[in-house]
Amino acid sequence: MELRQLKYFLKAKELNNFTEAAKELYITQSTLSQQIKQLEIELDTLLFNRVGKRVTLTEAGALFAQYAQQSIKKSEEGKSMLSDLNNLQTGTLTIGVTLGLQRLFSKAVLEFALRYPRIRIEAVFGASHRLVKDLENMEMDMVLVFNESLDNPNYIYHSLFDSPLAMVSSVHSPYSGRKSITLKEMEKLPLLVATKGFSTDHVISQAFEKQGLKPTFHMEINDIPTALELVKSGNWHSILVQTSVLDKDLVTIPIADIKQKRTAMLIRMQDTYQKKAMKAFQELLEEYGDEGG
Amino acid sequence: MELRQLKYFLKAKELNNFTEAAKELYITQSTLSQQIKQLEIELDTLLFNRVGKRVTLTEAGALFAQYAQQSIKKSEEGKSMLSDLNNLQTGTLTIGVTLGLQRLFSKAVLEFALRYPRIRIEAVFGASHRLVKDLENMEMDMVLVFNESLDNPNYIYHSLFDSPLAMVSSVHSPYSGRKSITLKEMEKLPLLVATKGFSTDHVISQAFEKQGLKPTFHMEINDIPTALELVKSGNWHSILVQTSVLDKDLVTIPIADIKQKRTAMLIRMQDTYQKKAMKAFQELLEEYGDEGG
DNA sequence: ATTCTATAATCGGTTTTAACGATTGATAAT
DNA sequence: ATTATCAATCGTTAAAACCGATTATAGAAT
Incomplete structure (x- = not known):
């Protein structure tokens, strides 16, 4: 058993696919296949089920993975401890x-x-x-x-x-200066989603849904600085965690009916x-x- | 870094001697030397000080040893866990x-x-x-x-x-039946040390010394069954942890002035x-x- | 049913490297 | 000064890691 083999094993476990794992490890599939087999022989236990053309982790494999990971981790901790020690x-x-x-x-x-x-x-x-x-x-x-x-x-x-969710608008928008805003008011506004696919997005959708509101998101972007630039234009409003925004051209308006903080x-x-x-x-x-x- | 290298390193650390370590690892000294060096290069740290013909662990080496040991341990735990799992x-x-x-x-x-x-x-x-x-x-x-x-x-x-120390004698000895005995009484008896070099022996010597007594140990043996056989002859008495003895031909007599139990x-x-x-x-x-x- | 595709296993050859034996160099003991 | 002891180094050998190509198999598509 060598750390090399444990690393190969974990990558194969992660991807459930020898070919892919081999690619990420910069070795060939045949090498990976052989090394896994060798490990299995030493452990006298199948780590993967071979069902047709695919592999799935066995129960034994899942259990062993814990130890493999810890073994690797310890060795790497030792290494990085030394590198710290050297103060290089x-x-x-x-x-x-x-x-x-x-x-x-x-x-x-x-x-x-x-x-x-x-x-x-x-x-x-x-x-x-x-x-x-x-x-x-x-x-x-x-x-x-x-x-x-x-x-x-x-x-x-x-x-x-902790930080609450807030509506983000241009300082020139009619809402600038408002102490708070409701979801119902926002429903009709042109909105821009700046966190598509992220958990914050999920929270926002749920809040609207809960009140039976169907807002229109005119745009989806997965980069906040870009989204903020667009909001500055005044054409859209967005919803973000308040602390994500700090810009003299923008204002954040607390949303009255989302109490939950992030x-x-x-x-x-x-x-x-x-x-x-x-x-x-x-x-x-x-x-x-x-x-x- | 491979587990093999970590094992080599730990053995070298244990013996503070590459030649000896290599022997115990069933490899040559040159191989060990090279593998240690390779590890040192990877870690970018000297693990051993080379002063003349001898090696001593560096501080870094001592610290790293902890991690090396744990890494190896984890891998072996994983292996033995699987062997248990297989119920073989x-x-x-x-x-x-x-x-x-x-x-x-x-x-x-x-x-x-x-x-x-x-x-x-x-x-x-x-x-x-x-x-x-x-x-x-x-x-x-x-x-x-x-x-x-x-x-x-x-x-x-x-x-x-816990068990107290007791004098061990033949059932035919004059002391058979005694409820207790003092160190002073024992000083003049022919005694037999059954635990030479063991920690119990140390405790006994100290107890005598404390009272300024100089008992004569006529014999030293480092095997208890043999010692007990000799005691049965009636020629000697011995001192042992009470529970070490259970034999119809022998008696154990509590020692009054050794309170400390083992x-x-x-x-x-x-x-x-x-x-x-x-x-x-x-x-x-x-x-x-x-x-x- | 047949072909195609994706995948893992296997095989033979190549490269890498772990391991070796012998030698050198350095130093502590005699 | 000599010897014994140890680690480092060198050149070689044996092992094994790795590769590319091929085969085998099962699932998907035709």
């Missing part, structure tokens, strides 16, 4: 971020880059469920999302701040050893989170 | 036992062998510090010793029973996964332990 700080920090937390992230990353110029940052924007999945596959060090609360004990959940949170694997860079980044997030995102 | 029970249970717990061990192992005939038992008798060291190097699943209380959080300590305990590594065989053995030990060793 040549590490990489991979962070998943959901769209609405872009601002918080940029603020933190700006300061972080100043303090730790030699640490490479890899930021992956995406839908929270996708990010969490990547975290599970150890492809990320931490993710920044809204309201994900898997109760998986292998992860550490850390709330950063909670920004940081999720990371439970490590006995936590990368120094990670700790530092987390501290920055907390700092900026307290200032209101 | 082809596993091996390696147990270290200190001399005085021989009786408890034999009783338990007898029953265990009946219930789990396909599990191989490897029993290693030896001094407790030696056993504990082997346990640390993961060469044992558990050890049975007296009073070892390292406060290492990676181990689980489980007390089985605690039999089981020590095992803290596993998230515990071998079924281990659990079963532990249960038997507890059962027989309650009956008084």
